[in-house]
Amino acid sequence: MKRIAIQQGLDEVKKGLQNRGYEVVGYEDKGHIDAIVYRSVDSSMENVNDSENGNIHGAILVNATNKTIDEIEHIVKTRRYGGLFT
Numbered sequence: 001m002k003r004i005a006i007q008q009g010l011d012e013v014k015k016g017l018q019n020r021g022y023e024v025v026g027y028e029d030k031g032h033i034d035a036i037v038y039r040s041v042d043s044s045m046e047n048v049n050d051s052e053n054g055n056i057h058g059a060i061l062v063n064a065t066n067k068t069i070d071e072i073e074h075i076v077k078t079r080r081y082g083g084l085f086t
Helices: 011-019 069-078
Strands: 003-006 023-025 035-038 060-063
Touching: 003 011, 011 023, 011 069, 035 069, 060 069
Parallel strands: 003 023, 003 035, 035 060
Antiparallel strands: none
16 A cells, blocks of 8 residues: 655545545654655655655655646556656
């Protein structure tokens, strides 16, 4: 199961990902995180991808602005935003 950190205030995204079987956590949780979903960059994101906290493989950053839950899930699954020219 993929573990996803969600920025506060993205309640619809959080519910949607939980309904699809993902483990959704806050930025402050320790351990491995596969993806970070955010809308605006803030200081709470500063240490979320820190290898000292066990996230040695890195996490993909997903900006939720103007994205559907299907688009967000696709990015999380494929670990990419899509084609360069699409």
